[in-house]
Amino acid sequence: MNGFGPLVRKPWIWSFAATIIVWAVTVLFTGGASSLGLSQAALTFAAFSVIVGIGQMFVITLGPGNIDLSVPATMTLSGTLALKLMDVQDGMIVVGLVASILIGIAIGIGNYGLIKLLRIPPIIATLSMSFIVQSIAIWSNRGLRIKPPEVLAGFSTSYSFGIPNVALVALLLSLVAWVLLEKSIYGRWISAIGQSTFAARMAGIPVDGTRFATYVLCAVLASICGYLLASFSGGAALNMGAEYLLMSIAVVVIGGTAVAGGNSNIPGIWGASLFMFLVVSMLNTYGFGAGTRLILTGVIIIVVILAAGGKKALR
Amino acid sequence: MNDTVPKQEVVAARGIKVAFGAVKALDGADLVIRAGECVGLVGHNGAGKSTIVNVINGGLTPQEGSVSYDGTPGLHGVAMARAHGVRCVFQELSLCPNLTVNENVRVMHADLKGASWRRRGLELVRRQLEETFPGHGIDCDSTVEDLSIAERQMVEIAISFTTVSQRPRLVILDEPTSSLDAGLAAQLMAYVRRFVKEGGSVLLISHILGEILSTSDRIVVMKDGKVVADKPATEFDTRRLVETMGSVVKEHGWKRTMGTKSGAPVLSRPALPGSTIQLEAFGGEIIGLAGLGGHGQTEALLDLYLSSSSNWWPTREPKMAFVAGDRGLNGTFGLWSILKNLSISSLKALSSRNMIDADCEDEVSERWKKRIEIRTPNMQNPILSLSGGNQQKVLFARALATTSKVVLMDDPMRGVDVGTKQEVYEILRAEAAAGRTFIWYSTEMDEIRLCDRVYVFRDGAIAAELVGEAITEPNVLAASFAGGEAA
Numbered sequence: 071m072n073g074f075g076p077l078v079r080k081p082w083i084w085s086f087a088a089t090i091i092v093w094a095v096t097v098l099f100t101g102g103a104s105s106l107g108l109s110q111a112a113l114t115f116a117a118f119s120v121i122v123g124i125g126q127m128f129v130i131t132l133g134p135g136n137i138d139l140s141v142p143a144t145m146t147l148s149g150t151l152a153l154k155l156m157d158v159q160d161g162m163i164v165v166g167l168v169a170s171i172l173i174g175i176a177i178g179i180g181n182y183g184l185i186k187l188l189r190i191p192p193i194i195a196t197l198s199m200s201f202i203v204q205s206i207a208i209w210s211n212r213g214l215r216i217k218p219p220e221v222l223a224g225f226s227t228s229y230s231f232g233i234p235n236v237a238l239v240a241l242l243l244s245l246v247a248w249v250l251l252e253k254s255i256y257g258r259w260i261s262a263i264g265q266s267t268f269a270a271r272m273a274g275i276p277v278d279g280t281r282f283a284t285y286v287l288c289a290v291l292a293s294i295c296g297y298l299l300a301s302f303s304g305g306a307a308l309n310m311g312a313e314y315l316l317m318s319i320a321v322v323v324i325g326g327t328a329v330a331g332g333n334s335n336i337p338g339i340w341g342a343s344l345f346m347f348l349v350v351s352m353l354n355t356y357g358f359g360a361g362t363r364l365i366l367t368g369v370i371i372i373v374v375i376l377a378a379g380g381k382k383a384l385r
Numbered sequence: 386m387n388d389t390v391p392k393q394e395v396v397a398a399r400g401i402k403v404a405f406g407a408v409k410a411l412d413g414a415d416l417v418i419r420a421g422e423c424v425g426l427v428g429h430n431g432a433g434k435s436t437i438v439n440v441i442n443g444g445l446t447p448q449e450g451s452v453s454y455d456g457t458p459g460l461h462g463v464a465m466a467r468a469h470g471v472r473c474v475f476q477e478l479s480l481c482p483n484l485t486v487n488e489n490v491r492v493m494h495a496d497l498k499g500a501s502w503r504r505r506g507l508e509l510v511r512r513q514l515e516e517t518f519p520g521h522g523i524d525c526d527s528t529v530e531d532l533s534i535a536e537r538q539m540v541e542i543a544i545s546f547t548t549v550s551q552r553p554r555l556v557i558l559d560e561p562t563s564s565l566d567a568g569l570a571a572q573l574m575a576y577v578r579r580f581v582k583e584g585g586s587v588l589l590i591s592h593i594l595g596e597i598l599s600t601s602d603r604i605v606v607m608k609d610g611k612v613v614a615d616k617p618a619t620e621f622d623t624r625r626l627v628e629t630m631g632s633v634v635k636e637h638g639w640k641r642t643m644g645t646k647s648g649a650p651v652l653s654r655p656a657l658p659g660s661t662i663q664l665e666a667f668g669g670e671i672i673g674l675a676g677l678g679g680h681g682q683t684e685a686l687l688d689l690y691l692s693s694s695s696n697w698w699p700t701r702e703p704k705m706a707f708v709a710g711d712r713g714l715n716g717t718f719g720l721w722s723i724l725k726n727l728s729i730s731s732l733k734a735l736s737s738r739n740m741i742d743a744d745c746e747d748e749v750s751e752r753w754k755k756r757i758e759i760r761t762p763n764m765q766n767p768i769l770s771l772s773g774g775n776q777q778k779v780l781f782a783r784a785l786a787t788t789s790k791v792v793l794m795d796d797p798m799r800g801v802d803v804g805t806k807q808e809v810y811e812i813l814r815a816e817a818a819a820g821r822t823f824i825w826y827s828t829e830m831d832e833i834r835l836c837d838r839v840y841v842f843r844d845g846a847i848a849a850e851l852v853g854e855a856i857t858e859p860n861v862l863a864a865s866f867a868g869g870e871a872a
Contacts, residue, residue, distance in 0.1 A: 253740050254736075266717075
């Protein structure tokens with residue numbers, strides 16, 4: 071065994087390996103000219119996937135059947151209402167952020183309320199919730215596109231030390247999530263629940279309380295992401311969350327989090343988010359058409375999951 | 386036992402060595418089983434009993450040594466073992482819970498073919514159950530998950546003894562009676578004797594030495610991966626068997642804390658329908674829940690536990706802790722290390738501001754590793770690397786490491802060896818003396834006798850309360866059967 075032994079066994083290593091390969095292939099094609107621009111763009115767009123991906127990861131860790139499909143609608147509603155409330159005034163930025171967090175909390179409560187009170191599976195509860203949330207967004211938006219406040223728009227599209235500000239925000243949130251997951255009692259609890267709900271209950275864990283907190287956390291992260299994305303792209307759009315439904319789940323799975331629950335990791339979400347963006351830009355660079363691009367994206371994702379999962383099966 | 390001509394070998398494993406990483410599970414063990422004999426296999430937890438069974442049934446390839454079936458060496462594997470009539474009933478129940486009983490027959494017996502396999506499977510398992518456990522009352526059309534743990538064990542045993550096209554020649558029974566009550570265990574042992582008389586062989590693994598001594602023709606004692614004795618059963622008695630296993634027989638130096646029923650009870654539950662006796666417990670008491678298996682004892686414990694702790698808010702001082710008996714169902718967290726499994730119930734005490742203090746956690750786990758002797762080089766190893774008995778010790782440590790005043794135990798000594806049991810009993814006594822209350826469901830009479838007070842369950846309710854010297858096997862049995870309490 072050499073020094074790589076423990077590293078190879080980390081489930082997140084595969085998403086990073088794939089990311090580096092795809093990055094190198096893309097940069098090679100352009101003769102190295104695009105390396106800085108490509109990296110910055112990748113970090114910017116990955117940041118949004120990371121933020122929603124972390125929330126989804128916490129929910130998936132709770133075990134089989136746990137998933138939050140209301141992520142896109144939450145992003146849309148949070149972005150729409152926050153921009154409307156701020157109304158292009160710089161002084162309202164913090165108020166807007168607080169409002170979007172409150173929206174997230176409300177949606178999280180709604181999600182778990184449906185799951186618990188109506189005893190419906192999370193996949194259906196969160197999907198129904200997302201219809202309600204999306205309808206509210208449509209009703210409040212009414213086709214108007216309100217611009218974000220100047221300072222906020224500037225912040226979300228600019229860089230500090232060459233790194234996009236949104237990526238720094240995502241990094242900060244990842245660190246908090248990592249501490250929560252690895253060092254806190256809460257992290258132990260969600261992992262225990264994901265392995266066996268019955269055993270967790272009999273070990274004295276407040277299972278409902280923990281699951282409730284997790285669904286709220288996921289919705290809050292989605293609404294923060296919606297707030298940032300709307301500011302970044304110069305206004306909220308009704309379909310702005312659409313691609314993040316698949317994205318939030320894909321980055322969790324490719325990142326090496328166990329779909330069966332109980333086991334999760336945060337570095338993998340970064341690797342997977344960067345990878346998902348870079349694959350699309352690589353295929354764009356090589357000039358593939360839209361259809362071919364989608365097929366190749368699917369094939370590449372499957373290969374990465376096989377590479378990551380195959381190692382585990384050998385044990 | 387008196388014939389001099391050696392009978393034909395069914396399975397022979399010689400000089401077997403198996404190591405899992407640094408742990409030597411088997412270190413040159415020999416085990417030969419001949420036709421028409423019942424071999425008893427005893428030893429401590431981690432002595433290598435389950436490992437040698439896995440070698441014989443083909444599930445595990447030894448690093449050294451040879452396995453031969455019917456005297457033909459060089460053949461190995463699960464399919465080969467089955468082809469030579471080796472069947473195995475595992476300690477961890479291995480039926481498919483979502484299938485019916487007759488569908489499980491098909492899973493175990495690939496040779497049950499043809500259009501009418503359901504009907505024939507049903508007929509086979511019914512006949513076999515009737516033969517092994519007369520008057521069992523199991524509905525063979527129900528799915529396995531609707532059966533109690535004892536019924537599942539009975540079904541699994543019956544399926545293993547069933548003849549479809551090939552008669553079983555060697556049936557390995559790994560702790561077959563641990564979930565059965567005394568009546569069913571006696572039925573099974575009588576059936577084993579009949580099966581052996583007809584020329585079959587049985588390898589019987591059990592921690593209940595009485596049934597090993599009464600049922601086996603020959604007893605093999607294992608210790609630390611080696612066979613330390615292999616003699617006819619007549620040369621052993623309980624004391625010699627325990628001495629050979631390497632633990633000293635302790636006399637009943639057990640003093641009941643009499644008359645502790647003082648002050649307010651630490652818990653009390655109203656009487657269940659069909660009973661007039663309410664469950665009460667006082668500080669420092671060890672209370673037994675007795676009766677035939679599956680008569681509501683586990684449900685009573687779950688009910689007590691769930692009513693004491695909130696499912697929504699974390700409790701700073703949990704009132705009760707729970708020790709699981711069915712580890713896979715509500716005990717262990719399979720993805721985790723031993724350390725995390727041990728500390729999960731006492732995290733509040735090990736952390737400041739909801740962040741876990743890793744040093745504190747290590748210190749507590751090392752202390753319990755020593756106190757309860759968990760056999761592992763490193764507490765960071767996965768929990769599933771431990772033998773069943775050692776996993777059970779971790780669950781004990783999990784409950785005892787909490788500050789809870791009441792500890793509930795759901796038949797936790799299933800599959801735990803004699804030496805460990807003695808250690809745990811002593812820890813229980815010490816903890817009880819310090820004021821802890823234990824409520825202990827057990828299917829073993831020896832354990833029920835250790836309790837200060839016993840509630841006997843029948844049909845989901847408490848049928849009788851026995852105190853102190855009144856806790857005897859006849860009294861418990863009398864109360865366990867309908868009409869018995871009149872005596």
